[in-house]
Amino acid sequence: MTSTKQTAGWLMILPLLLLLFAPSVQAHGVDANTERFLLENQGMAIGPFLYIGAKHMVTGYDHLLFLVGVIFFLFRTRDVLIYASLFTLGHSLTLLFGVLSDIKVNPYLIDAIIGLSIVYKGFDNLGGFRRLLGFQPNTKVAVMIFGLFHGFGLATKLQEFSLPQTDLWKNLLAFNIGVELGQFLALMFILIALDFWRRHRSYYSFSTTTNTLLMSSGLILFGYQITGYLIIS
Amino acid sequence: MNDSNPPIQSLRSLFIASGVATLIAGFVLTVFVLPAEYGIDPTGIGKKMGLTVLAKQTTAPEPVQAMAISLQPQQTAEITCPEPSDSEQNSVKTSQNSASAAAPQWQDTVKIIVPAKQGLEYKFHLKKGASLEYSWATDGAKLYFDFHGEPKGDKTGYFKSFKVSTDQQSSGALTAPFEGSHGWYWENNTRSPITVILNTKGTYRILGLM
Numbered sequence A: 001m002t003s004t005k006q007t008a009g010w011l012m013i014l015p016l017l018l019l020l021f022a023p024s025v026q027a028h029g030v031d032a033n034t035e036r037f038l039l040e041n042q043g044m045a046i047g048p049f050l051y052i053g054a055k056h057m058v059t060g061y062d063h064l065l066f067l068v069g070v071i072f073f074l075f076r077t078r079d080v081l082i083y084a085s086l087f088t089l090g091h092s093l094t095l096l097f098g099v100l101s102d103i104k105v106n107p108y109l110i111d112a113i114i115g116l117s118i119v120y121k122g123f124d125n126l127g128g129f130r131r132l133l134g135f136q137p138n139t140k141v142a143v144m145i146f147g148l149f150h151g152f153g154l155a156t157k158l159q160e161f162s163l164p165q166t167d168l169w170k171n172l173l174a175f176n177i178g179v180e181l182g183q184f185l186a187l188m189f190i191l192i193a194l195d196f197w198r199r200h201r202s203y204y205s206f207s208t209t210t211n212t213l214l215m216s217s218g219l220i221l222f223g224y225q226i227t228g229y230l231i232i233s
Numbered sequence B: 001m002n003d004s005n006p007p008i009q010s011l012r013s014l015f016i017a018s019g020v021a022t023l024i025a026g027f028v029l030t031v032f033v034l035p036a037e038y039g040i041d042p043t044g045i046g047k048k049m050g051l052t053v054l055a056k057q058t059t060a061p062e063p064v065q066a067m068a069i070s071l072q073p074q075q076t077a078e079i080t081c082p083e084p085s086d087s088e089q090n091s092v093k094t095s096q097n098s099a100s101a102a103a104p105q106w107q108d109t110v111k112i113i114v115p116a117k118q119g120l121e122y123k124f125h126l127k128k129g130a131s132l133e134y135s136w137a138t139d140g141a142k143l144y145f146d147f148h149g150e151p152k153g154d155k156t157g158y159f160k161s162f163k164v165s166t167d168q169q170s171s172g173a174l175t176a177p178f179e180g181s182h183g184w185y186w187e188n189n190t191r192s193p194i195t196v197i198l199n200t201k202g203t204y205r206i207l208g209l210m
Helices: A001-024 A032-041 A046-059 A061-071 A079-100 A107-125 A128-133 A141-159 A168-198 A208-232 B012-040 B052-056
Strands: B067-071 B106-116 B118-126 B131-138 B143-151 B162-167 B169-173 B180-186 B194-202 B205-209
Touching: A032 A128, A032 B205, A046 A061, A046 A141, A046 A168, A061 A079, A061 A107, A061 A141, A061 A208, A079 A107, A079 A141, A079 A168, A107 A128, A107 A208, A107 B012, A128 B012, A141 A168, A208 B012, B012 B052, B067 B205, B106 B118, B106 B180, B118 B131, B118 B194, B143 B169, B180 B194
Parallel strands: none
Antiparallel strands: B067 B106, B106 B194, B118 B180, B118 B205, B131 B169, B131 B194, B143 B162, B143 B180
């Protein structure tokens, strides 16, 4: 568990790093937006982008709900790692690809699909596909494919910051690593909570309720984003 | 595969679960989320709870993004399909010796949008001794600006200001005192976005918005 401590330690240091860079930035008397660009200018954007990435994942309840669905019935640490890695692989690919090739996906649509991924996983956990289709769709492939969609979602968030072209890949990589750190951190908390709950008998008796609520949350997110798409886009 | 063999629900409980999930989602959406986020309030409950107030802020026009759009030099017509110029035209250009002193042939013209209550920088890379002739003007409103240069490779945050003022236009010429990025920091303290048209000419490489 030392790695968790180290991660937490690093994450705590990040704001301090930001403070360290602050004086040179204040010299220009700039606002927060330009401040970021100035940091970039001096090639010191790694810290901020790490932090933004981590924060985005820890506060990104859509990604977290999907992860809860994915690991709900995974009892082995090895399996959790495999599935989390597949998810990471998927969203890293599209995050890097989306930003580097400047593909602008409509954020409402992509977030709606992310909502549906939560519905899918909730239904899957209820054994819905086995009941309806008579077989279990490959869970690893599903996590990977949804990971790709989640990555485009992350890319749209990053594209909201008008990213300067200089050192783009460095900042992008920092953001991506930040996302993974955030995911790791969030996963730890989710696992601790689930582990605790799994010791109680209620885990199985409530699994139907939990996954129903998961589906419901996904549907709420889907409706919210699709409405946004229809109104605003 | 999962190693815990999750229970497969009966068709009946699957229907119930999916139905309940949809009902809850529909209820939460129509009563809370849509009124609060978009001001869509079919039931009227959102209004009673005062949630629609939140939507008024979110349905307000999105804040304008900082933008720089390359125009044809000396063309001042509005551009209909903007293209950010960040990655464009990074080739070093040399000034042509145009004899006409009355209207200098500008090399580059860029339209920059400074969002309300924000500042941004637009920079050029100049070698020591290189020249930059410039003339910029806003659409009427005044901007605080700081025309300055930062030495190449400097990590201390040092910069040298050439001209600091608040105005709606400025023009002149600069001979770079050192190699590095030179350009403007504009700050818009008004409540609406301001457009700057910047004309330049000289021996430089466009770095663009920063």
